Amino acid sequence: MPILVKDFTWSQTNNVVHIRVPLNPVAHEKVDLFPTEKYIKANFSPFLFEVFPLYDVNIKKSKCFVKEDVIILDLMKNEEITWECLEKQLTKEEKMKIRQEVLEKCLEQAKQESEDRQIKKSQLDRYTVQQAMEIDSQQHKLMDSRRDHERKKAMDELEEWRVGKVSVTEESNDTKLQGQGNEKIKALPPPKEEERVEINTTKVEKEAQEKDEEKMTKEPVLKSVPRAQKPPKPVKTPVKSEYVEKKKEETAKRVLPRLRQTMNLEINHTPRTFPTPSRESTADEEQAWLKNITLARRATGFVSEDLRPEEQDPQWCKEKGDEFFKNGNFLGAISAYTHGITLSDKLPTLFANRSATHFALGNFNKCLNDCSTALDLMKPPCESNRRSRAKCIARRAAALARLGYLSKAIDEMKAAGKLLPDDETIQKDIYDMERAWEQNPDSD
Structure with a gap:
C-alpha cells in the first residue's frame, strides 16, 4: 500500500500556483508524474502524492521539474483569481470518479494522437513515394533525351556519309550513260515522217518518255557494276602444347582405384525415456512432455550432473x-x-x-x-x-x-x-x- 505524502508546501500568485514536494533519495527514472487539468499525481515508490486542484489549470503552459530532493510543480491558472485553498473537499467516491474520468480522457487523447501520427506517417510515406517516382521519371526523361540526341547525331552522320557516296556514284554513272547515249544516237537511223509526226506531241509526254528512256539506260549500267570480292579466309594452323600433351598421356595411363566394398553398419540408439514402444500417434505428446520437463528442470535450478x-x-x-x-x-x-x-x-x-x-x-x-x-x-x-x-x-x-x-x-x-x-x-x-x-x- 503506498504512503501518501502530506508534507508538501504550496504558494500562489495571480497566474501561477507553486507546489514543492520533498523527494526521498531515489533515482529520477523511478519518479512517475501524471499531471492533468483536474488531477495531478506523482508516484515514487513507496510514496504517493496526489492533489485535486480547486480550479482547473492550464496543463499545456504549466511546468514540472524533478530534481534530486524535490519535485517542483508550476501550475498555470486559467483565471487570475486567488485560491482560498489548494484542493477541493471531495469524498472517496468523487475522487475515484474524477480519476476515472481523467484516465478515460487521457486514453482517448493518446488514441487520437496515435491515429494522427499514423495518418501523418502514411501521408509522409505517400509523399516520399511520389517524390521518388518524380525523380525516377526525370531521370528517365533525361536518359531518353540523351539517347535520342545520340541517335539523331548518329543518323545525321550516317545520312551525310550516304549522300556523299551516292553523289560520287551518280557522277560516275552519268559519265558512262553519256558515252553510251552518244553511241546509240550515232547508230540509230534518221526518223521517218510518220515517226516525226508522232514525236511532235505535248511537252508532258516528252518528259515522261525521257524518264522511261533514262530508266531503261540505267538498268544495264547498274547491273554491269562488278561487286567487291571478299578476301579469302585465313587458314587456321593448330598450335600444340607440350603441357597439354603430357596431361593427356597422364590421364590415359592413370589407374583408377577399386570400388568400395559393401559392409554392414551397426547403429545403437539411445534408450527411450518412456517404457512403452514408440508410436507415431503419441510422438507429439512425448516431445511436448520432454520439452516441459526440460523447462521445469531449468526453472527450478541447475542440473547437478552437468556441473563442474x-x-x-x-x-x-x-x-x-x-x-x-x-x-x-x-x-x-x-x-x-x-x-x-x-x-x-x-x-x-x-x-x-x-x-x-x-x-x-x-x-x-x-x-x-x-x-x-x-x-x-x-x-x-x-x-x-x-x-x-x-x-x-x-x-x-x-x-x-x-x-x-x-x-x-x-x-x-x-x-x-x-x-x-x-x-x-x-x-x-x-x-x-x-x-x-x-x-x-x-x-x-
Missing part, C-alpha cells in the same frame, strides 16, 4: 549469486542461491542473500520466509552475527510494510534498531513508518 566439481561447493554458489546480484541478474542470483541451499541448507548467508534478491523482485512473501529461516540458523545470537541479524530483521520489516502490515513492521524495525542503534537508515525508516501509521492506522 567447483560448482558443487555452496560457498562458490554464494559468490556466484552475489556476482549476479551486483550485475542486476536477479533470476540468476536466485538460481545460484537455491542450488547452494540444495547442497547445504545450514548456511544462513544463502537464505539472507536470497531474501534480498526476492525483495528486489517484489516477492515479499518469499522474502519473509527466507529472512525467518536465516534468523533461525543464526543461533545462538552473538556479537559476530549481530549485524547480519539486524539486516535480516530490517529486511523482514520492509517486506511487512510493503504487504501492508505497518504495526508489525514498526515492531520489527525497532528490534533491528536496538541491535544497530547508530544506523541512521533504520532510524529514518522507523520515523517514516510511524508517520504512515498515523495517517492510515487501519492498514492491517
Whole structure:
C-alpha cells in the first residue's frame, strides 16, 4: 500500500500556483508524474502524492521539474483569481470518479494522437513515394533525351556519309550513260515522217518518255557494276602444347582405384525415456512432455550432473549469486542461491542473500520466509552475527510494510534498531513508518 505524502508546501500568485514536494533519495527514472487539468499525481515508490486542484489549470503552459530532493510543480491558472485553498473537499467516491474520468480522457487523447501520427506517417510515406517516382521519371526523361540526341547525331552522320557516296556514284554513272547515249544516237537511223509526226506531241509526254528512256539506260549500267570480292579466309594452323600433351598421356595411363566394398553398419540408439514402444500417434505428446520437463528442470535450478566439481561447493554458489546480484541478474542470483541451499541448507548467508534478491523482485512473501529461516540458523545470537541479524530483521520489516502490515513492521524495525542503534537508515525508516501509521492506522 503506498504512503501518501502530506508534507508538501504550496504558494500562489495571480497566474501561477507553486507546489514543492520533498523527494526521498531515489533515482529520477523511478519518479512517475501524471499531471492533468483536474488531477495531478506523482508516484515514487513507496510514496504517493496526489492533489485535486480547486480550479482547473492550464496543463499545456504549466511546468514540472524533478530534481534530486524535490519535485517542483508550476501550475498555470486559467483565471487570475486567488485560491482560498489548494484542493477541493471531495469524498472517496468523487475522487475515484474524477480519476476515472481523467484516465478515460487521457486514453482517448493518446488514441487520437496515435491515429494522427499514423495518418501523418502514411501521408509522409505517400509523399516520399511520389517524390521518388518524380525523380525516377526525370531521370528517365533525361536518359531518353540523351539517347535520342545520340541517335539523331548518329543518323545525321550516317545520312551525310550516304549522300556523299551516292553523289560520287551518280557522277560516275552519268559519265558512262553519256558515252553510251552518244553511241546509240550515232547508230540509230534518221526518223521517218510518220515517226516525226508522232514525236511532235505535248511537252508532258516528252518528259515522261525521257524518264522511261533514262530508266531503261540505267538498268544495264547498274547491273554491269562488278561487286567487291571478299578476301579469302585465313587458314587456321593448330598450335600444340607440350603441357597439354603430357596431361593427356597422364590421364590415359592413370589407374583408377577399386570400388568400395559393401559392409554392414551397426547403429545403437539411445534408450527411450518412456517404457512403452514408440508410436507415431503419441510422438507429439512425448516431445511436448520432454520439452516441459526440460523447462521445469531449468526453472527450478541447475542440473547437478552437468556441473563442474567447483560448482558443487555452496560457498562458490554464494559468490556466484552475489556476482549476479551486483550485475542486476536477479533470476540468476536466485538460481545460484537455491542450488547452494540444495547442497547445504545450514548456511544462513544463502537464505539472507536470497531474501534480498526476492525483495528486489517484489516477492515479499518469499522474502519473509527466507529472512525467518536465516534468523533461525543464526543461533545462538552473538556479537559476530549481530549485524547480519539486524539486516535480516530490517529486511523482514520492509517486506511487512510493503504487504501492508505497518504495526508489525514498526515492531520489527525497532528490534533491528536496538541491535544497530547508530544506523541512521533504520532510524529514518522507523520515523517514516510511524508517520504512515498515523495517517492510515487501519492498514492491517
